[in-house]
Amino acid sequence: LCSPPGEKTKGxxxxxxxxxxxxxxxxxxxxxxxxxxxxVGFSGPLLVFExxxxxxxxxxxxxxxxxxxxxxxxxxxxxLVLVAFEGSFLVRFLxxxxxxxxxxxxxxxxxxxTFSKLVTIFKQHPLMRQYNVQPDFxxxxxxxxxxxxxLVLMAGTFFLAFFLRKFKNSAFLPGKVRRLIGDFGVPISxxxxxxxxxxxxxxxxxxxxxxRGLEVTNSTARGWFINPMGLHQEFPIWMMFASVxxxxxxxxxxxxxxxxxx
Numbered sequence: 605l606c607s608p609p610g611e612k613t614k615g616x617x618x619x620x621x622x623x624x625x626x627x628x629x630x631x632x633x634x635x636x637x638x639x640x641x642x643x644v645g646f647s648g649p650l651l652v653f654e655x656x657x658x659x660x661x662x663x664x665x666x667x668x669x670x671x672x673x674x675x676x677x678x679x680x681x682x683x684l685v686l687v688a689f690e691g692s693f694l695v696r697f698l699x700x701x702x703x704x705x706x707x708x709x710x711x712x713x714x715x716x717x718t719f720s721k722l723v724t725i726f727k728q729h730p731l732m733r734q735y736n737v738q739p740d741f742x743x744x745x746x747x748x749x750x751x752x753x754x755l756v757l758m759a760g761t762f763f764l765a766f767f768l769r770k771f772k773n774s775a776f777l778p779g780k781v782r783r784l785i786g787d788f789g790v791p792i793s794x795x796x797x798x799x800x801x802x803x804x805x806x807x808x809x810x811x812x813x814x815x816r817g818l819e820v821t822n823s824t825a826r827g828w829f830i831n832p833m834g835l836h837q838e839f840p841i842w843m844m845f846a847s848v849x850x851x852x853x854x855x856x857x858x859x860x861x862x863x864x865x866x
Contacts, residue, residue: 612655616669618821619814649857652713657850670839671847673830678851686859706860722758725810726751747808754809757797764793 657675661668686692728743729750738745772786785792801809813821820826826835833839 612651613658613668615822616658616825617654617672619812620819620821624818649710649713649861650854651717653850653854653857666843667835667837667839669826669830670832670834671843671850673832674839674844674847675851675854677832678848679855682851682855710861718758722754725754741808749807750809753801753804753807757801757809760800761793761797764796765790768792 657671658668660666661671729746729748731751732746732748735748736745737748741747766789768789769786771789772782774782776782777785820828832844
């Protein structure tokens with residue numbers, strides 16, 4: 605139930621862009637780095653950053669996706685500087701306490717986003733005595749049993765993953781099978797609950813919005829290539845240089861995630 609990035613940015617950066625960019629950067633990272641098994645992906649703190657930066661750009665009349673391009677440029681420069689001065693040695697100043705705090709932050713963000721999304725679903729589809737059911741789904745019309753089914757799917761995924769994790773230390777089945785089930789408990793629980801939702805046809809639940817084929821999430825607002833000088837209006841020069849501040853924050857998040865939590 606965690607909100608996807610496209611929902612936070614009104615489709616300016618969604619699932620398609622996330623999958624393609626993650627695929628490209630992971631291939632380059634595996635070929636050029638010394639840690640080919642390290643997977644760099646989207647995390648909770650980055651999701652919060654995207655939402656905050658999108659809100660900042662919207663309130664100041666700036667194009668979010670162009671600002672994101674300049675953040676990427678500054679991050680490239682910051683990474684090159686870090687590598688040139690062998691900045692990875694800074695990890696030795698981080699204690700186990702820092703690791704636990706950062707891991708707790710990531711978990712807390714995902715927990716908050718899950719319940720926040722669930723509250724939003726209950727507001728959009730409240731429990732009522734009667735519903736004005738339409739032949740086709742309309743976002744402004746509440747649907748029956750949507751909120752309850754979403755709650756069941758969320759709770760079912762959590763408890764199933766929890767008990768599958770505990771199953772690893774049980775006395776049932778051979779040890780290798782138990783370890784396999786315990787290690788893949790979360791994907792198994794997600795698959796089972798997604799299959800249950802797929803088999804229930806009479807109740808509407810929100811699905812992940814993914815365009816058909818290799819397209820951007822919001823094709824009417826942007827394409828695959830972004831003009832750094834602005835899409836529909838000229839991007840301010842001061843913001844080009846000011847983007848180093850959010851770039852430094854994103855770089856810190858990625859540095860801590862790759863060096864501590866993985």
